[in-house]
Amino acid sequence: MLPHHIWPDTATISAGRLQIGGCDAQALAAAHGTPLYVFDEATLRRAMRAYLAAFRRQGLPFGVHYAAKALLTTALAQLVAQEGLGLDVVSGAELLVARRAGVPMAQIHFHGNARSDAELERAVAWGVGAVVVDTLDELERLATLTAGRAQPQGLMLRVAPGIEARTHRYIATGDADSKFGLPPEALDAAAQRIRASAGLRFLGLHAHIGSQLFDLERLGATVAVLVRLAARLRTRHGLTTEELSPGGGLGTPSLAEETAPDLEAYAATLSASLRQHCAAHALPLPRLTVEPGRSIVARAGVALYTVMGRKLAADGSIRYLYVDGGMADNLRPALYHARYTALLANRASAPPGPPVAVAGRYCESGDVLLRDVRLPPAHPGDLLAVATAGAYTLSMASTYNLVPRPAAVLVAAGRARLIQRRETEADVLARDVPL
Numbered sequence: 001m002l003p004h005h006i007w008p009d010t011a012t013i014s015a016g017r018l019q020i021g022g023c024d025a026q027a028l029a030a031a032h033g034t035p036l037y038v039f040d041e042a043t044l045r046r047a048m049r050a051y052l053a054a055f056r057r058q059g060l061p062f063g064v065h066y067a068a069k070a071l072l073t074t075a076l077a078q079l080v081a082q083e084g085l086g087l088d089v090v091s092g093a094e095l096l097v098a099r100r101a102g103v104p105m106a107q108i109h110f111h112g113n114a115r116s117d118a119e120l121e122r123a124v125a126w127g128v129g130a131v132v133v134d135t136l137d138e139l140e141r142l143a144t145l146t147a148g149r150a151q152p153q154g155l156m157l158r159v160a161p162g163i164e165a166r167t168h169r170y171i172a173t174g175d176a177d178s179k180f181g182l183p184p185e186a187l188d189a190a191a192q193r194i195r196a197s198a199g200l201r202f203l204g205l206h207a208h209i210g211s212q213l214f215d216l217e218r219l220g221a222t223v224a225v226l227v228r229l230a231a232r233l234r235t236r237h238g239l240t241t242e243e244l245s246p247g248g249g250l251g252t253p254s255l256a257e258e259t260a261p262d263l264e265a266y267a268a269t270l271s272a273s274l275r276q277h278c279a280a281h282a283l284p285l286p287r288l289t290v291e292p293g294r295s296i297v298a299r300a301g302v303a304l305y306t307v308m309g310r311k312l313a314a315d316g317s318i319r320y321l322y323v324d325g326g327m328a329d330n331l332r333p334a335l336y337h338a339r340y341t342a343l344l345a346n347r348a349s350a351p352p353g354p355p356v357a358v359a360g361r362y363c364e365s366g367d368v369l370l371r372d373v374r375l376p377p378a379h380p381g382d383l384l385a386v387a388t389a390g391a392y393t394l395s396m397a398s399t400y401n402l403v404p405r406p407a408a409v410l411v412a413a414g415r416a417r418l419i420q421r422r423e424t425e426a427d428v429l430a431r432d433v434p435l
């Protein structure tokens with residue numbers, strides 16, 4: 001039995017072989033090559049629906065925007081649109097994918113702290129629901145390029161709420177010293193600029209305190225800070241907060257002994273905090289928007305790698321297994337010590353041996369995907385499956401060592417559809433210009 005808080009809903013072991021979405025992992029690897037990222041459509045759709053249902057039960061106006069930075073392909077954005085979620089994007093190209101997928105522009109929030117004029121112009125011309133502004137400099141540019149527009153551009157202000165998330169410091173974004181968000185004391189200047197800009201329409205406030213969060217209390221506290229700031233904006237500047245977003249960040253377990261946060265408790269905590277603090281400040285309830293990324297896609301994705309070789313210790317035990325991918329398709333272990341669970345997809349029921357480390361193929365000592373995993377003693381040609389690999393892997397992938405990036409397939413009911421083709425050496429070299 002596979003722990004389904006780690007593996008996709010449809011993942012099973014049949015005759016010792018991993019199956020996902022009714023497809024045999026080894027057959028997928030044979031058909032598409034490795035490394036291969038396999039996404040389970042049922043898990044993706046269920047995660048999206050669970051978010052909508054949890055907030056619907058709270059009985060207040062809400063929006064769920066999938067955070068595209070966790071993973072974006074046109075097919076995934078199509079699922080997002082089909083399920084009725086909005087989308088958060090952070091670049092012109094992400095916006096392009098959203099449009100290709102038919103995500104309604106009004107359902108898009110465009111984030112960023114250093115966007116080009118061309119990206120902002122595209123967002124405004126295409127009518128995104130909200131441009132989320134992180135700096136006074138960008139607010140100035142946005143005010144200039146929307147001046148004279150008949151239809152004002154909706155905008156939200158992202159603030160650093162001064163709340164430290166309990167997570168790795170590289171994915172903590174809410175403390176006052178974070179690179180993200182306006183300091184609360186800058187809100188007055190921002191409000192004045194917005195009020196003087198006929199091309200801009202203030203929609204509300206946004207914050208995101210970090211990623212991989214399991215602590216609901218700090219998310220509730222973030223809502224409280226945002227409501228307090230919204231009240232200040234109304235009193236001092238007459239601005240009404242119609243929308244309020246405490247961002248995304250709900251954690252996903254990646255080890256069997258970890259527990260998934262309770263989505264119902266998450267929705268209830270945010271909603272209760274919003275209701276309580278709006279009542280205290282006599283503010284009308286704004287729409288509550290959340291932006292989950294990893295909790296939608298992490299568990300749906302399984303990375304398949306071929307074991308290429310081993311490094312043996314003096315006593316003959318396996319010290320390292322080498323696989324045909326690594327930090328260029330999954331930077332997270334090297335970047336912030338992310339941990340994973342793995343199994344041998346072709347011999348999942350064989351008895352495990354002593355713990356081994358799984359290292360990638362890239363020329364960095366930090367290229368170790370798993371440091372301490374118990375697998376059946378593995379040989380070259382075995383197929384390693386890494387769970388919870390859907391988030392911040394392919395979206396951060398590089399062509400380090402000029403290795404082409406992996407393919408991705410979407411599996412459902414025994415069928416695998418290619419959603420991202422494997423990069424070729426020709427793709428990689430296409431930008432290279434000889435003297």
Ligand SMILES: Cc1ncc(COP(=O)(O)O)c(C=O)c1O
Binds near residue numbers: 067088210291
């Ligand atoms: C502004 C914003 N919203 C949402 C997210 C999504 O976070 P997660 O994938 O942890 O849910 C991020 C991630 O960094 C973010 O920066």
